[in-house]
Amino acid sequence: MSSESAGTPDGRAGGTAVSDDHEDEPPLRVENLRKEFGGITAVDGASFSVATESLTGLIGPNGAGKSTTFNCITGIHEPTAGAVYLNGTDIAGLAPNVVADRGLVRTFQIARELAEMTVLENLMLAPQRQQGESLYRSVLPTFRDGVIAEETELREAVWESLEFFEIDHLAEEQAGTLSGGQRKLLEMARALMTDPDILLLDEPFAGVNPTLETKLLDRINQLRAEEGLTFLLVEHDMDIIMEHCDPVIVMHQGQVLAEGPSEAIRNNERVVDAYFGEQQ
Amino acid sequence: MSADSSPTDRLPTDRLDGFRDLLERSDAALVLTAMAAFYLLFLSIGAILNYDFAGLISILGQVTFFTAVYALVVLALNLQWGYAGLFNIGIAGFMAVGVYTMAMLTAPPTGSPPGLGLPVAVGVVGGMLAAAFVGILTALPALRLRADYLAIVTVAISEIIRLTYNSPAFSTFTLPGGIALGTGGANGIGNFPSNPVRAIYYADPSSAASETTPIGTAIFGFFETVFGVVRSAVIVDLTYGVVLAVVVFLVYILLARVGNSPFGRVLKAIREDEIVAKSLGKDTNRFKIKTFMLGCALMGLAGVLWQGFGTGAVYPQAFRPELTFYIFIAVIIGGAGSNTGSVLGGAVFANLLFLMPQYLPNIIEQTFAIRADPNNFIAAVAPIAAGEITPLLGYVLNQRLPALRFVFVGILLVYLMQNRPEGLLGHRTETAAAVDLSEGHTPGGTARSDPTAPDESGGVDDE
Numbered sequence: 001m002s003s004e005s006a007g008t009p010d011g012r013a014g015g016t017a018v019s020d021d022h023e024d025e026p027p028l029r030v031e032n033l034r035k036e037f038g039g040i041t042a043v044d045g046a047s048f049s050v051a052t053e054s055l056t057g058l059i060g061p062n063g064a065g066k067s068t069t070f071n072c073i074t075g076i077h078e079p080t081a082g083a084v085y086l087n088g089t090d091i092a093g094l095a096p097n098v099v100a101d102r103g104l105v106r107t108f109q110i111a112r113e114l115a116e117m118t119v120l121e122n123l124m125l126a127p128q129r130q131q132g133e134s135l136y137r138s139v140l141p142t143f144r145d146g147v148i149a150e151e152t153e154l155r156e157a158v159w160e161s162l163e164f165f166e167i168d169h170l171a172e173e174q175a176g177t178l179s180g181g182q183r184k185l186l187e188m189a190r191a192l193m194t195d196p197d198i199l200l201l202d203e204p205f206a207g208v209n210p211t212l213e214t215k216l217l218d219r220i221n222q223l224r225a226e227e228g229l230t231f232l233l234v235e236h237d238m239d240i241i242m243e244h245c246d247p248v249i250v251m252h253q254g255q256v257l258a259e260g261p262s263e264a265i266r267n268n269e270r271v272v273d274a275y276f277g278e279q280q
Numbered sequence: 281m282s283a284d285s286s287p288t289d290r291l292p293t294d295r296l297d298g299f300r301d302l303l304e305r306s307d308a309a310l311v312l313t314a315m316a317a318f319y320l321l322f323l324s325i326g327a328i329l330n331y332d333f334a335g336l337i338s339i340l341g342q343v344t345f346f347t348a349v350y351a352l353v354v355l356a357l358n359l360q361w362g363y364a365g366l367f368n369i370g371i372a373g374f375m376a377v378g379v380y381t382m383a384m385l386t387a388p389p390t391g392s393p394p395g396l397g398l399p400v401a402v403g404v405v406g407g408m409l410a411a412a413f414v415g416i417l418t419a420l421p422a423l424r425l426r427a428d429y430l431a432i433v434t435v436a437i438s439e440i441i442r443l444t445y446n447s448p449a450f451s452t453f454t455l456p457g458g459i460a461l462g463t464g465g466a467n468g469i470g471n472f473p474s475n476p477v478r479a480i481y482y483a484d485p486s487s488a489a490s491e492t493t494p495i496g497t498a499i500f501g502f503f504e505t506v507f508g509v510v511r512s513a514v515i516v517d518l519t520y521g522v523v524l525a526v527v528v529f530l531v532y533i534l535l536a537r538v539g540n541s542p543f544g545r546v547l548k549a550i551r552e553d554e555i556v557a558k559s560l561g562k563d564t565n566r567f568k569i570k571t572f573m574l575g576c577a578l579m580g581l582a583g584v585l586w587q588g589f590g591t592g593a594v595y596p597q598a599f600r601p602e603l604t605f606y607i608f609i610a611v612i613i614g615g616a617g618s619n620t621g622s623v624l625g626g627a628v629f630a631n632l633l634f635l636m637p638q639y640l641p642n643i644i645e646q647t648f649a650i651r652a653d654p655n656n657f658i659a660a661v662a663p664i665a666a667g668e669i670t671p672l673l674g675y676v677l678n679q680r681l682p683a684l685r686f687v688f689v690g691i692l693l694v695y696l697m698q699n700r701p702e703g704l705l706g707h708r709t710e711t712a713a714a715v716d717l718s719e720g721h722t723p724g725g726t727a728r729s730d731p732t733a734p735d736e737s738g739g740v741d742d743e
Contacts, residue, residue: 074559100561114552116617117545118709120717125549128561130542132714135570138541139534144714147541151715159721172718174709194560 025088026051027198027230028073028104033082033092035068035254042068044254045082050198053224055231057245057262059238061274065254066234067109070200074106075099086198101128103197107204109234111183115176119167122175122186123158126193130154158193164219165189166212181207188216192223198230205237217244242266250274307620314624318343318631325639328646333507338514344521346635349586351528351626354610355619356578359535361608362616363544364571365551367431370418371579371607373438374411376599378580379588380445382407383469384461391471393452393462400473404584411580412573414441419572423565438604446596468595475589477520481512524585528623531578535619538574545712547571548617602686606634609689612696615706624704633692637685644677 028050035043043065050056060066071077073084075096084092091099114122132138132147162168165185170178175186188204205213217240223229235241241248242262250258250265252274258265265271303310322343326336353371360366368374386403387395398406414437422433444450444463451465463469478485481496492500492512500512538544546567549557557564587598606629614625654660660675676684696703711717 076555076559095563096555096558097561097563100559105561106559108556112553112556114549114556116552117548118711118717121545121548121712124542124713124717125545125557125562126560132542133546133562133567135538135543135574138543138714139537144537148714151542151713152720155713155715155717155720158717168721171721172709190560 025085027087028232029085030069030073031083031085033069033072033084034080035065035072035077036080041254043072043079046251046254046256047082048249048256048259050230050232051247053228053230054247055220055224055233055245057241057248058232058234058251059236059241059248060251060257063253064251066251067202068254069251070106070202070234073099074104074200100194100196104200105191105194105196105198106200107184107187107191107202109202111180111187113175113178113183113186116174118172119162119175119178119186120155120158120171122190123161123193124151124154126190127154127157128194161189161193165216179207181209184208185212185216196229198232200232200234202234203236204233205235205240213240220244310620311623311627314627315347318347318627322631322635322639325643329639329642334511334514337518338511341514341518341521342635343631344525345517345590346630347627348521348524348528349582349590350607350610350630350634351623352524352531352585353579353582353607354614354622354626354629355528355531355535356575356582357607357611358614358616358619358622359538359547359578360571360575362611362618362622363539363551364547364568365427366419366423366568366572366575367427368434368572368575369431369601369604369608370434370436370438370441372599372601372603373434373441374415374576374579375583375587375603376438376441376445376596377414378407378411378577378583379586379594380407380463380469381410381580382584382588383472383594384463386473387469387471389460393464393469394460395469395471396459396461400476403473404581407584408577408580411583412577415572415576416569419569423568423572435601435604438599438601442596442599445599464595466596468593470593472588472593475516475520475592477516477523477589480519481516520589527581527585531581532619532623539619539710539712541712541714543567548712606689609633609693612693612703615703615708618703618705618708618710621703621705621708628704633685633689637688641677 026049030049031047033043033046034041046065046069058066058069068077072079072082072092075091075094075098078093082092083090086099086102086104089102091102091104114125117125130147131143131150134143137143137147159168159171162171165188167178167182167185167189170182175183178186184204184207188201191199191201205216208216220229220231221244224231233241233245235245242265246262247260248262248265249256250268250271257274258268258271260268303313319340322339323336326339329335331339353375357368357371360368382403384395385398385406386400387393387397389395389397418433418437419430422430445468446466447463448465450463451467452460452462454460474485476485479493481492481499482490483493484490496512499515503515539547546557546562546564549560549562550564550567554564587594591598610625610629611622612625613628614621614623654671654675657675660672663669663671
């Protein structure tokens, strides 16, 4: 844990108190983030922020440090240096479950479905702080009715989500039997079931049919507008990034190369050299 | 069933299909049918060996006892390994802690080795708590690391526990305050409290020559009148088997509730991918610690009921590592992750791989009249020169067959890994939820109900 990190693991927006000083603080701010693996520096002093209710794009060539940045933000990796502020509180080095409990949830570049659990179980797992996650509540008859009532409620929400993502026909299949695209959908549906404030999506549209892709983007925009969710999106599909993301952050060799509206990024010479240049 | 079969042909097949359906639908029917089959098998063995009625009752008592104690430990391991993927190879050690703690708490202070003389109930609870406590001490440092480390730590601690109980240093020792205690060293603790079931039948359960209670008099009298003379010890053992079956049932209910709940769901998620579980906000260490403690407590209970009350004494040699190996084989046979599979796996292992080899030599001797019974290898092999192979067969079958149990187990394990790695019931989808998740779906709406519908409608690409 970094020396600056603080706060208790409990309390969604808790931890160290979010004072009035943080009112203008973006929900997610990364400051001089650095991550070294042995002699390799994967992230080299990256700084950026993600504005409230935005759909921020994070792009960069392979090896630019995008996924490592995601891992450092979400607690999978402990940063070598730097800070990650979630609603003004430094969360760098906190365990992934603590970060998720505070409302920042992610999906993975290579979908990590829970293969030998059904699609339904994968989604039922996600909601936070379920009564039945307590051992004695799950067993003792006194509490069992409450657990069953909550399960019944969650079940409704899970089915709705499955229908939206159009994988309800696979509900009772083992998640390991799903195709690559279906697994991506399952992951996004599962992450949303946690009721997050900020969602980090790592290449969520890989293998997803273009029609459904549009529907998902509409849903993302709806969640931003109606529920105030914030999204940070890593994506290799430039059309999606340029059309839907604002702002766009470009990473290259572990550093932030540029940050701004998509049009500005498109015309940024350094970005073109580092990133688009590869395609020419 | 073919469409053109006549009604008379159809009837037995239908009945068979109906029975098969019942077994697939009802776990209780599955377990009861398996047990009925084992009882029949061992009654047949008793009949082949010309056992009298008391002998047959005794063999049924043995089948019940070993099925129950194996099922109990297998259920505990299934919670840890089958559900949460916690690779505990120290089962024998945790059982030893349970039964030794029980023995030390309840043995009379004036006995040898001395104990604390506390009531049996305190001993049983104390044994379970001690096993859970040692479990947490073992697991705390290892649970934060990869699964392999837990395996290494538990197998090491299990041997440390056994060797500590075996050590003369702890045979008798004095606690601060002058309280004398002891493990008995290699001889173990012989003055183990008498089986509580004896209290049903005897006024003084600890005395072999005690007067019987009114219930004891009535039941012994009933057996004597109806079936002729039956040794009272056989009836006590049979009763204990029934009590154990009830305990297994209660533990099954407990673990089924744990499994069919959000708690069980998190355990399965930890087994599948702990990073995902953590990324969804689950404090996986907390779940793992609770699960490990509960599993170890149940192993401690199994130690008390099996090696304690079951044998009437406790000694270190009963907790060698092969005991742990047996339990793992039983879980694999039943299918990891299934509680019903655990009971079946325990039953199959206990009856076919543990008990059966003890009876086989006598059956073979009786059936094939192989009487040559040399007691050393030279005497068994030498006659081969004269073309006589019977002594070797006799030597192998009569002297070494129970020792070949490991070979049978190995062959079975290889077969299972190649042909049915998921075990008897591991293929089943046992959903971890407190409600039926398939309910609550209202087909139609936005759902695409046809899984074969083309992707143009807005699905996903199959890769």
